[in-house]
Amino acid sequence: MLATVYSCAVVGLDGEIIQVEVDFSPHSMPAFTVVGLPDAAVQESRERVRAAIRNSGLQFPNKRFTVNLAPASLRKEGPAYDLPMAIGVLAATDQAPLEKLAGAIFVGELSLDGSVRHVSGILPVVHRAWQEGYECVYVPAEDAPQAALVPDIDIIPIPSLGSLIEHLYDLQPIPSYVRAPVDTSVPTDLDGLTDFADIKGQEHVKRALEVSAAGSHNVLLVGPPGVGKTLLARALPAILPTMSLEEALEVTRIYSVADLLPHDKPLIRVRPYRSPHHTISEAGLVGGGSWPRPGEVSLAHRGVLFLDELPEFGQHTLEVLRQPIEDKRVTISRAKVTLTFPANFMMVGAMNPCPCGFYGDPVRECTCSPAAVRRYQQRLSGPLLDRIDIHIDVPRVDYDKLTDDRRGESSATVRERIEIARDRQRMRFRDEPRLQANADMGPSEIRRYCQPDAAGQQLLNTTLRQMQLSARAYHRILKLSRTIADLAGADTIQVVHLAEAIQYRPRKVLY
CATH class of the missing domain: 3.30.230.10 (Ribosomal Protein S5; domain 2)
Known part of the structure; x- marks a missing residue:
């Protein structure tokens, strides 16, 4: 039978x-x-x-x-x-x-x-x-x-x-599962995250992280050990905007396939935060296996991928990030199957300026030779650095600020501003369903939405010649300035927005 x-x-x-x-x-x-x-x-x-x-x-x-x-x-x-x-x-x-x-x-x-x-x-x-x-x-x-x-x-x-x-056999029928209403409120899981108000000093770094969160831009934090790079990165999820239901379902599907979905939380409402160790393999980072599975870049989809001690990652492992950062997805080909996983994430990297960590530090003298500093920093290739929108130095925190009892702006206050900026972007891209934030824009959208005024064009012209920027860096400055303008509530990109975006580019090679 x-x-x-x-x-x-x-x-x-x-x-x-x-x-x-x-x-x-x-x-x-x-x-x-x-x-x-x-x-x-x-x-x-x-x-x-x-x-x-x-x-x-x-x-x-x-x-x-x-x-x-x-x-x-x-x-x-x-x-x-x-x-x-x-x-x-x-x-x-x-x-x-x-x-x-x-x-x-x-x-x-x-x-x-x-x-x-x-x-x-x-x-x-x-x-x-x-x-x-x-x-x-x-x-x-x-x-x-x-x-x-x-x-x-x-x-x-x-x-x-x-x-x-x-x-x-209808002997003891099992009733259908009764669906509970989908919770669309702001997730309470944010309560356990580091609050911006508890981070002493580093106001300019907080501002850079606010800009990055408002437009989903990539960030590189450079500074000596112990100044708070990792703490700042861990505080970033607390200021990210709440995911829409569509984004939450998209992320939940990835975690369901990877079998990482919490049993008590069938729907992921908090943006992912992934922080793999620098010993991770290429397959673990971008996905792979004989039957491909999603890697860390896909598990960080719509969230943050934090790479601490960035130069310690294998050089070839870092290079495989270039395509996912640019295309917002990763394609894995095997003999019998080719699969594509989403990988639209914010990459946040943290690194010391040299092996000992104190190159350029005003307090402690660096013990590394110039050749050692050069070799250490050259572990990050130019094409990878070019794909990072915001490069920010994280200096030492003064003793007076460390002992100051006054608290700064809370993460909730910063998140409100970011939500308003994201609302402006959603309205701008309402006819572009594939675009969620300014960082997702391609050349055609940049030409349509990121045109500066005459004074801004002159500033860009001077910057391109003096800093010898690539076409990719030029487009990233425009996208970043569009985000800064959204935070300011401005409809057009002004010189002040461009100037702030330009200062987030590395002015020279670190060494």
């Missing part, structure tokens, strides 16, 4: 419908064969399915079963096919109603006792089922809140294989 159950595979960030065909041959020698390009985890499903069926009080005939996962050209990985394979076996042996399986998707890992466990990638699976017109999706009970983020499709939370069979 043949039974067909529908499941779903995750390819990149998208789902692909899988037909799980189970053929039962009662007059053949005992065997349980899985075909259709399964990986090792799928092959191991045979033992989990057999034990789960028997321990749920059901029968697993000791005969021949052949399971085909179609299409056979698509690689199947992970334990998510346990549940559909078990239902297929039960339907093929007349222990599950075959007519109830049409129009439904089954996803879940089985324990040996028959309980249904969490699997990764539920959000793209349910979204694909909704796109294909399926009526309901059977998911592990633990994953139901995440699955319910997709509207207009029934979500059935399954605690165990036995309870699913009782539901299919």
